[in-house]
Amino acid sequence: MINALLDKLLAENLKQLKPYESARRLFAAGESGQQQIWLNANESPFSNEYSVDDSRFNRYPDCQPETVIKSYACYSGLAAANTLVTRGADEGIELLIRAFCTPGNDKILICPPTYGMYAISAETYNVGIEIAPLNKDFSLDLPAIFEYRNKVNLVFICSPNNPTGTSISESDLSAVIAHFADSALVVVDEAYIEFDWQSSWAAKLKDYPNLVILRTLSKAFALAGLRCGFTLADSEIIQTLLKVIAPYPIPEPVAQIASQALTKDGVATMQQQVEFLREQKLAMKEQLVAIGDITLVGDDKANFILFRTKAKTALMQYLVENNVLIRDQSKQLNLENCLRITLGDRAENAKLIDLISHFFEQPIQNKQESAV
Numbered sequence: 001m002i003n004a005l006l007d008k009l010l011a012e013n014l015k016q017l018k019p020y021e022s023a024r025r026l027f028a029a030g031e032s033g034q035q036q037i038w039l040n041a042n043e044s045p046f047s048n049e050y051s052v053d054d055s056r057f058n059r060y061p062d063c064q065p066e067t068v069i070k071s072y073a074c075y076s077g078l079a080a081a082n083t084l085v086t087r088g089a090d091e092g093i094e095l096l097i098r099a100f101c102t103p104g105n106d107k108i109l110i111c112p113p114t115y116g117m118y119a120i121s122a123e124t125y126n127v128g129i130e131i132a133p134l135n136k137d138f139s140l141d142l143p144a145i146f147e148y149r150n151k152v153n154l155v156f157i158c159s160p161n162n163p164t165g166t167s168i169s170e171s172d173l174s175a176v177i178a179h180f181a182d183s184a185l186v187v188v189d190e191a192y193i194e195f196d197w198q199s200s201w202a203a204k205l206k207d208y209p210n211l212v213i214l215r216t217l218s219k220a221f222a223l224a225g226l227r228c229g230f231t232l233a234d235s236e237i238i239q240t241l242l243k244v245i246a247p248y249p250i251p252e253p254v255a256q257i258a259s260q261a262l263t264k265d266g267v268a269t270m271q272q273q274v275e276f277l278r279e280q281k282l283a284m285k286e287q288l289v290a291i292g293d294i295t296l297v298g299d300d301k302a303n304f305i306l307f308r309t310k311a312k313t314a315l316m317q318y319l320v321e322n323n324v325l326i327r328d329q330s331k332q333l334n335l336e337n338c339l340r341i342t343l344g345d346r347a348e349n350a351k352l353i354d355l356i357s358h359f360f361e362q363p364i365q366n367k368q369e370s371a372v
């Protein structure tokens, strides 16, 4: 009964939509009781301490909590008027699509392989998706992108890119932003910028009114559980996004914790943790290439490593059996046989390397998979 009713009512554009794939389900099916190691979602291995003052929980929070906005503006070298705080960078993506695309009419441009939520958010709002795949070396295909002038409203570019770990060159990005100056907003997703800080575009916002930057506290700041992100842009763009944002998008405890994370001490802690992860990343890359049928893919400008192995299905399965989860990226365009490892703490990284080495020492029949 209810199914027939839902079929009748469900929005046309949602009928084919597959929700964002979370590896948590796959892992939940594994052995319970065992300690599980999560190296699949680019989360930080650190959990830092915060305190919460509950004396204002009876009141609605500010729409844009002033301390959070001021601290983040200061952290990114911008004015408060150029800063919007959202429920994760994911909400920023959604607000941009809702504010600047007319459902059933307008389109966005994405450059795969890249982060999955741009396309999912667009589909959710019945906004079209055009594709200009990255080149073989994961640089932007400028001629392909330039074709879309006046054909898309938003261009999403992720730099450093998830899952390739590559940063887009300054000259390519400035060419794209200039090309779309009178026809589209160019959204640069800087979710991993703390791992490649000097390549941030924040300082160039004043030169490019159609540039929008997305940021998050989920990665380097070790606060994926907080759901707090930022959109940086021209103040007129921020004002437009404020039209579509919910009246109270940032819960009071989130605002309090974000403010603590953005103090001088909080930022210093984040920077030490980024440095630790960088060292772990360099060490793990050396260990991985010494193992055997493993080729590193892309670059290392974020907190993860992408690699290719013909044994990817068997290796994933072996890791899951041993309670370690990394992420399969092999269904993404041009990433056949690729897996992605998020850097964890020292013990987690060591356990992973042990398991991978052990896997490749096993009898050969496990290793080859029929070509697909």
Ligand SMILES: *Cc1c(COP(=O)(O)O)cnc(C)c1O
Residues within 6 Å of the ligand: 042, 087, 088, 089, 090, 091, 115, 158, 161, 162, 189, 191, 215, 216, 217, 218, 224, 227, 228, 229
């Ligand atoms: C993790 C991630 C996000 C989402 O960040 P939240 O603030 O957790 O919503 C956005 N973009 C990219 C590229 C990411 O990897």
